[in-house]
Amino acid sequence: MTKHQQEKNKNLNLNQLGNRWLELKKQRMQNLLKIALPNEALYREIMLSLGYPNNKVNFLELALITPYAEIKKLKERQIIEKALLYRAGFTDDKEGLPEDFDFSLKMDKSVWNYKGIRPANFPEKRIKGISILLSQTIEKGIVNFFLERIKAEINNRDPKDAVKKIMNFGGIGLQRKVEMFFNIIIPFFMVYSEDDKIKNFLNFIIEKHPSLSENGLIKSFKLNYPDIKIENVKTYMGAILFQKSKRT
Structure with missing residues (x-):
């Protein structure tokens, strides 16, 4: 290791990042949470995350014109899916939708961006997938759906197993669900919950869960800092934050 490399490594603390x-x-x-009710706030963030880089704004708009309060009234997965596809501009089929459904609220299909997106990640497929989760949350609400699952795993000392069980629902791939857990579920419930046991458990998962799948930012970091270890999710996210900060 060169002296310059040693100096760079010394000033880089992934835990702090x-x-x-x-x-x-x-x-x-x-x-x-200051501008939206808890269920709406969590729903919006989950919908936003489906957009990857190219369709985030579109998925947020879809969540705003089809709020969670309306999703709850639709109840069934197929109706939820059809409502979201209609509002997103992917279908004109109104069959099965409630009479009081506002058909004037609709996005134009042309706003959706397909550039560089694999077919499995096309927005209409993401909508169909998320409808599975949404239909499972109707009875309890999306916040309580996840809160109860977190509480059920609070004594689980295997972080990978705990995350897998909390995020055990269909429609979305495992890697995407794990990323959703760390980027949305954990920070949301650290703020929303007043239970120190829950906060401590979520901190435990961040510190003990192994790092996630390598993306371009992590590969670049490892190339430039081969001697700095990414040992858990905390240091993984720290490395990503560091790489993003270099772009600005």
Whole structure:
């Protein structure tokens, strides 16, 4: 290792950056909870996450014109799916939708971006997938759906197993669900919950869960800093935050 490399490594603390990442996420959730009810806030963030980089704004718009309060009234998965596809502009089929459904609220199909997106991640497929989760949350609400699952795993000392069980629902791939858990579920409930046991459990998962799948940012980090270990989710997120900060 060169002297220059040693100096770079000495000034780079991934744990501190990981803490900074979490604080930024929590601040976002705090802001959302000031302007939206808890179920709506969590629903919007989950919908936003389906957009990847190219369709985030579109998925947020879809969540705003089809709020969770309306989703709950639709109840059945097929009706939820059809309502979202209609509002997104992917279908004109109105059969089965309630009489009081506002058909004037509709996006134009042309706004959706398909550039660089694999067919499995096309927005209409993401909508069909998320409808499975949404239909499972109708009875309890989406916040309580996840809160009860977190409480059920609070004594689980295997972080990978705990995350897998909390995020055990169909329609979305495992990797995407794990990313959703760390980027949305954890910061949301760290802000929303007043239970220290829950907060401590979520902190435990961040610190003990192994790092996630390598993306372009992580590969670049490892190339430039081969001697700095990414040991858990906290340092993984710290490395991503560091790489993003270099772009600005």
